[in-house]
Amino acid sequence: MLRNYFNKMRGISKSPPGVNFSEIIWSWLGAFLGISTVALISYKVLDSIGLTMIIGSFGASAVLIYGAIKSPLAQPRNLLGGHVFSAIIGVASYQAFQPHIWLAAALAVSTAIAVMHATKTLHPPGGATALIAVIGGESVHKLGYLYAVIPTAVGASLMLVVALMVNNIPRNRRYPEFWF
Amino acid sequence: MSVDDKKGMKELPVDIGISDDDIYAAMKDIQGYLDITPADLKEIYTLAFRHALERITRFVKANDIMTRQVFFVKRDTPLRVVAALMAERNVSGVPVLDDKEQIAGMISEKDFLTHMGTRDKTHFMSVIAEYLKGKDCLSMPIRGQNAEDIMTSPAVCVEEYTPVSDIAALFTERVINRVPVINHAGYVIGIISRADIVRAALVKTKTEI
Numbered sequence: 001m002l003r004n005y006f007n008k009m010r011g012i013s014k015s016p017p018g019v020n021f022s023e024i025i026w027s028w029l030g031a032f033l034g035i036s037t038v039a040l041i042s043y044k045v046l047d048s049i050g051l052t053m054i055i056g057s058f059g060a061s062a063v064l065i066y067g068a069i070k071s072p073l074a075q076p077r078n079l080l081g082g083h084v085f086s087a088i089i090g091v092a093s094y095q096a097f098q099p100h101i102w103l104a105a106a107l108a109v110s111t112a113i114a115v116m117h118a119t120k121t122l123h124p125p126g127g128a129t130a131l132i133a134v135i136g137g138e139s140v141h142k143l144g145y146l147y148a149v150i151p152t153a154v155g156a157s158l159m160l161v162v163a164l165m166v167n168n169i170p171r172n173r174r175y176p177e178f179w180f
Numbered sequence: 181m182s183v184d185d186k187k188g189m190k191e192l193p194v195d196i197g198i199s200d201d202d203i204y205a206a207m208k209d210i211q212g213y214l215d216i217t218p219a220d221l222k223e224i225y226t227l228a229f230r231h232a233l234e235r236i237t238r239f240v241k242a243n244d245i246m247t248r249q250v251f252f253v254k255r256d257t258p259l260r261v262v263a264a265l266m267a268e269r270n271v272s273g274v275p276v277l278d279d280k281e282q283i284a285g286m287i288s289e290k291d292f293l294t295h296m297g298t299r300d301k302t303h304f305m306s307v308i309a310e311y312l313k314g315k316d317c318l319s320m321p322i323r324g325q326n327a328e329d330i331m332t333s334p335a336v337c338v339e340e341y342t343p344v345s346d347i348a349a350l351f352t353e354r355v356i357n358r359v360p361v362i363n364h365a366g367y368v369i370g371i372i373s374r375a376d377i378v379r380a381a382l383v384k385t386k387t388e389i
Contacts, residue, residue: 013219014200017208071215172211 026170030066034162035059038155046150052139053151057083057128058159064125065163069175073123076160077180078116082123083156086112087148090133094141105134198225237345242338242361245380246370250360252277255284255328262287262327275360275368276331282366285333288357295322295330337362340369348377 019027035058042053061083064074072078086108093108112130116122133140133147140147167175203222207214214221252275253262266274266289273288293307322330338347338359347359351374361370 013217014204016214016217017204019213020211023212068213068215070212073215 027067030166031062033166034062034066034159037158037162051150053155055132055151057125058155060125060128069167075176075178078121078123079160080156081119081121082116082126083129083152084148085115086126086130087133087152090130091145091147094134105131108134238343240344242342242372243340245376246361246372248370250368250371253327257327259322259325273358276327283335283360283368285331286335287327287331291330291332335360344377347372
């Protein structure tokens with residue numbers, strides 16, 4: 001039994017095939033345009049009124065919605081649902097347990113994963129969105145539940161619009177696989 | 181997962197013969213990044229194939245795959261005529277009908293062997309063996325008899341809308357190689373052999389998957 005346990009660690013398959021050059025270029029272009037959209041709005045417009053449009057977890061979302069566009073994890077339902085649910089859970093967790101940041105952080109991420117699973121919105125960057133709500137510092141904390149709307153929901157929506165526009169230009173690419 | 185994978189393969193009625201390289205090549209054919217490992221994709225493919233086979237054998241009915249040109253003998257057909265007919269048509273079993281054209285039984289090679297007075301009653305080579313020993317009157321017990329004297333009766337039958345999956349199970353359960361197909365009025369409208377089932381499975385899987 002123990003041997004079987006360790007045997008499982010050897011792996012059974014090989015790494016999937018790599019992508020071709022055009023896939024690399026389109027992934028790069030989508031990510032560049034998507035991040036520049038939210039970053040420009042954030043730094044040129046919202047910064048002056050103390051808001052932001054960009055959070056670290058959008059970098060992870062960019063990998064999925066511009067680089068792995070067939071993935072179930074990269075679809076609109078997952079992108080929007082995963083970020084918004086996780087943001088709400090992160091804010092709630094911080095406000096409920098805030099003197100104990102370690103506990104608030106752990107509960108935020110673990111609960112976000114559970115809720116994303118339960119709602120079929122699993123989106124890995126959502127875990128980061130929940131964590132940022134807890135460890136993101138004063139600027140994030142003072143937003144309260146607004147964090148779930150701006151930057152999270154609006155930012156993710158803008159990234160989605162860019163994904164829809166860019167990913168459907170090449171003949172052999174399409175996005176999304178499904179909406180909801 | 182490798183354990184489940186092997187188990188899944190074993191339950192398949194046919195080996196679909198897809199290799200890891202086939203899966204890898206298929207993944208390469210699809211441009212763009214697929215976040216699934218070749219092993220998982222192969223497992224999904226294998227399971228999907230099994231579901232398709234089950235669906236096909238459940239929905240294909242006796243009526244769809246039976247041989248329609250059935251020849252038959254009557255209760256009072258002499259066995260020498262029955263044997264000659266079976267040889268001529270190259271079949272190993274034939275339905276026996278009564279006067280009302282309803283099925284009375286089936287005659288197979290096995291029925292001949294079991295009534296020919298050999299010691300081992302089911303094996304054709306035992307007939308050869310006894311013949312070679314010089315007993316040249318092996319056919320004596322059945323000489324002059326008719327179909328009804330040695331037929332297996334009542335015959336195991338299926339109806340025209342019996343699913344092929346049930347028929348395959350019946351073959352195994354009753355250790356038979358063919359069944360007559362009867363309609364609701366009781367008339368024989370076809371016959372299905374093991375070969376018909378194999379052929380149907382192959383053709384259907386080729387066209388529908």
